[in-house]
Amino acid sequence: MAFRLIPALGALGLLALAVLPAAANDPLAGDAPARTDATAIVVGSADFPESQLLATIYAKALAAKGMNVDTRLNIGSREVYMPALLDGSIDLLPEYAGATLSYLDKTATAHAPDDVAKALKAALPKGVSMLTPSPAQDSDILAVTRATADKYKLKTIADLKPHAHELVLGGPPEWKTRKEGVVGLKDVYGLEFKSFKTLDVAGPLTLSALLNGQVQAADMTSTDPAIAANDLVALEDVKNLFPAQNIVPVIAAAKVDDTVTKALDAVSAALTTEDLIVMNGRLADHESFDVVAEDWLAKHKLN
Template sequence: MRLRTLMAALTATLLALAASSAFAQNDPLAGDAATTERSTIIVGSADFPESQILATIYAKALAAKGVKVEIHPNIGSREVYFPALKDGSIDLIPEYGGAVLRYLDKNSTQNSTDDVLAALKTALPRGVQILSASSAQDTNTVTVTQANAEKYGLKSIGDLKAHAKDWVLGGPPEWKVRPDGVPGFEKNYGVKFKSYKTLDVCGPLVLSALINGQIQVGCGFSTDPALKSHKLVTLADPLNQFPSQNILPLISSAKVTKDITAALDAVSAALTTDDLIDMNARINAHDSYDAIAGDWLKAHKLN
């Protein structure tokens, strides 16, 4: 009986270890402790393609400077990867200034790039810091067709004031009440639209409505390839109605060195919003992250 009991316990232990091993293989935060050195930079990404391509660029830029790197892509939402950054499961991840500030401080009101970056330095927890931000942004935009932009001389959101009374604005349901939606257009720019058409979150429904003339103004994203492929124009937001979303490296302070800072600062200095539009178009065409990142680094002499 004792032998049976011992064998049963041993079998249960082996099964538990096997299950744990299988989970680790599928866990984007799991690393091989035997091969991951303390000097290795573990680069993570959120669970959407643009974050993954940015993480790949960071990793390849660091590797080109002789830094040992591992990539843990597709971790999940900010609620998952931010604690991972704090506990050391990852060391570096691409972030968006305004979004991470709102995550850390729900009551923050800073929208301009300078204000957001200054507030971030105060809001970040101990042991985590940001390096230089890029000019590239993936933020909400106000979008019109190129034909209307040229016909009516539209360059800024404020230019809509003379025409909005005859035009329809389209976007997600929350734009009807949020400060960066209809109330913001009226308060910040004095722009009052004829009506509001509830569509999707700056996606294909808004795009189709713009192209077909069902709406004249729609919400968009600044790195959407549709801006180029469908000849759309993003209107400038000089009063910062939308929070700035400059892309920047968020990194564990313990892993910051002169060489790592120099490599990532060089990426930030070169990265533009237009670059992201082009890279997102390649992602949509099913090009690999490695190829896209490698081509971008080569074009900017960073590999």
């Protein structure tokens, strides 16, 4: 998804961050107390609600199996929380397979789920492991209104080709130069839009621009409850322009054992994209991470 696709530093750059002097390399300095229990599994998250929810689900699923767990939510972007994983400040993260692969290997070309998972496993730094990816995905999508879809008979991104020159495309600033954006839409699908309007990262400005006709197609994310709420149409990515973004636990290898693996694999197996849409909707209605996580775990008998 758009806010996951952080510009890649590459594995070497990431590892370089991990060996900076401690004073310059404490990504959590000032945000949380120093780690005091080396036996605990510290679950971290990025700085957006879905990531915090998934981290809460992981933590509660592990605690239900008797594991000693701590959480450090809302850490920041991938450039901050990945070094934190490498230096031992945290042990476990919910990640997005394609975005993480892109971060670790800027030359990666895998886009299909199995290919992304295989490439990600190979790209992970020493001492970091991944468990079984979930079928649930939070990926970038190209969305249009129902009226636009009906007018141009749109079901897939490819269907835009005869009409793109009439339409304004909206997306975050980085979409101007990303392969998973304007560049790829032209190179992979042959789409040349009338113009590009810079908006936020699949947020309220994007939704407003799409609904009021400032743009006719826009970058959104597949688990956004606003899609169903506003009867938007997510165009099928038939050429896999957007890399698969399956949810996957990324964990310090030293913390992996049978109990951890079984607990997190059970979460991944049960989680669906539809679950994320529903839970994100509840978060948008100001329900707490704890309540939403506990309800989901109870429904799947994982707590």
